[in-house]
Amino acid sequence: MGDSVIGSDTGVGRLLAAYDANGFYDELFGSAMRPAHHADLIRQRLSQLEFGDLQHRAADAERELYNLGITFLVYSEAQAIDRILPFDVIPRVISTTEWAHLEAGVTQRITALNLFLHDIYHGQKILKDGIVPAELVLGNANFRPQMMGLDLPFGTYIHIMGVDLVRDGDGTFRVLEDNGRVPSGVSYVVENRHMMQRAFPDLMADIGLRPVDNYGMKLLEAMCEIAPPASSPSGEPRVVLLSPGAYNSAYFEHIFLAREMGVPLVEGRDLVVQDDKVYMKTTSGLTRVDAIYRRIGDDFLDPRAFNPGSMLGVPGIFEAYRKGNVALANAIGTGVADDKAVYAYVPRMIRYYLGEEPLIPNVETHICREAEALRYTLDNLDRLVVKPVGEAGGYGITIGPKASRAQLDECRAQLLADPANYISQPMVPLSVCPTLVETGIEPRHVDLRPFAITGRGTWVLPGGLSRVALKRGTLIVNSSQGGGSKDTWVLSGRCEPRQARASSSQSQGR
Amino acid sequence: MQTLLARYAECIFWLARYMERAENLARILDVNETFARDGDGAIDWRPILTLNADEARFLECYREMTPENVLAFYILDAGNPTSILAAVRAARENARQLRPLISTEMWSQINVFYNRLLALGPHDLARHNLQRLCSFIKEACQAHTGITEGTFFRDQGWYFYQVGKYLERADQTTRLLDIKYHTLLPSVAAVGTPVDVSQWNTLLRSAAGYHAFRRVYPRGMTPAAVAGFLLFNDAFPRSVLVCVCEMEQLLHRLTSKYRLRNGNIVLERVDEVRAALGASTIDSVITSGLHEYLDGLQIIFADISRDIGAAFFGQDSTG
The missing domain is CATH 3.30.1490.270 (Dna Ligase; domain 1)
Known part of the structure; x- marks a missing residue:
């Protein structure tokens, strides 16, 4: 092949030589006004790869996702088919400073939303002060009057939150949407990283990336914080993940999170409520449950309190919750805060409750x-x-x-x-990121969904899910509409050389 | 003490049963193809169809009892609940629910195995490819067993897995033996002829027991000795006695170490079966009728399975 020519100071070699972001803000290159110097080294390394090699490794990675069953179910013609979320191997990179800003902005937003939810389910001050129209909240299908007056630990309603961010033409991050009910996608964040570690160790060596694999531990920590005083003799709260079952399209994620937390994945039929306490059916009889990460919507959670036709839920669980005998994450009634109309008022909520300017602005709405x-x-x-x-x-x-x-x-x-x-x-001119397509590397639009966990305090998973619209020119990144995902690299800002380990060996007959 | 969700226990019990079932069926088909020829070299497939009393169902879907049809029926027919494909599919559905509990390697191997079965076509069932296919299935099942042994956490779940495996294996051995029971009827003239011996040979090979049998009985092979070996030998891993002894020990651990007192009823029943097996001789069994004896065992195994469901999985009672 001859000597590789990586001369230019922008880190553009063979593989990216013909790349053109078409005037959009680019996640690996930045823009003329805001060049992405933090990604120089990564671009250089990418450029040294052969196109064929890249394709080969990408194909291996997708096959592995399929074999590992990292899939979601789609229904077509009454058949359930396993599909992988298409995975693009070229990472999206976020600098240390950019991330510090996003982390603070996401935390600020969640804090305001939790204060808002506490307010509307108590004194409704924000409605009386005319900051948010009362009918928008009280007339909302996701407002749950049953929650009025209920006090929750730390005033936290949204324990698990996903905030959809986009980046506009000049590189400013903006909030497009809040997901405060049952946000999904975090399993892909962790699995994508594992995939990159296997397929591209050379690309990420010594770069200094913030890790993502402690999400399960952080989630369990928050679940334990919000659990009522533990019922078991060990003093450890018993946490479970409640899933609608194997035919839910996000079932892989439920499995993933249960495993990462080390807790049982239960379905409605595994739980039973007696004397306003929740139990699960085990091989030795009934065992008390203290905290539930539920991946079932409010409507289906309890046929006695909400949708009476639900077969997925647990009759009586809401009363157990109201009595403080079990914790639920997320709380019931959070849907009113992530409503697309209420979304428009979030900047005003931030000013109202926190007396601060929003760190991450909304898209004009x-x-x-x-x-x-x-x-x-x-x-x-x-x-x-x-x-x-x-x-x-x-x-x-x-x-x-x-x-x-x-x-x-x-x-x-x-x-x-x-x-x-x-x-x-x-129309926001969504930022693009170099993406591997059949004929080469082309720009494709991306968004970013950071995930945050809130118990006593808020913790934001470094990075989040970068979704990519794989079809040329399209802006819709949803997996149900042909979107894929990328690994999201948040730079830690320090490069640590790997430590050499002494080798040891043992063999028969020495 | 870690508790185990009743539904998980049920799934893992059945995961083990379905994988064991798939392996046994592959063994039977493989060996039947290779060894079970009569004097003219033709293969009689009818006994295979009596394995699970499948004959009537087979004839509903297939016109003739050709090797191609029987193999298609037992290997790739998704509509046949006793096919290998159906067993692996059921194993995979259980494994899918168990993914929070089992290792990623266990899941991924079953997932890949199932997808490879789905990709098979009629060409793979052609006679000259059959042995390769059966080896693939057998080895995939054995890989499953090995991965499970090497990665499965040794808590309650492990015991339910093992109970399921040995229960299924014991049942499959009785069914295997039942294929050839008629040759042990006193009226059959062919007993002892070369063809007959080769068929008993086949039976042993299906259970991977030929060489083990030879070690116990270096000289000669009588049908009665083979049947006795498969039923009552105390060291052969597929004999009914060994399987029942293993089950007894496993259930004992579940009721004592994990204090699952409900299991005592099951344990008592398994105890009785083990004692009865230990007290039987093959001669008395043949005298009173081998087929009836095997039938009786199959009914007992079904009862044990039902008792396990009631004692541990919360079936027919709220526990």
């Missing part, structure tokens, strides 16, 4: 329930992204600049019929 915002949205439909407030997973979104005449008309009709169900935002 028009709340169509307000007459002026509706008019603005209708007038600029072809330039805005219109989202229904109740949906998740990228469903029901109309992207103005890419929509056809007919799609715009349909969107207009929906807006007029039920304006309160929609918000609109300008």
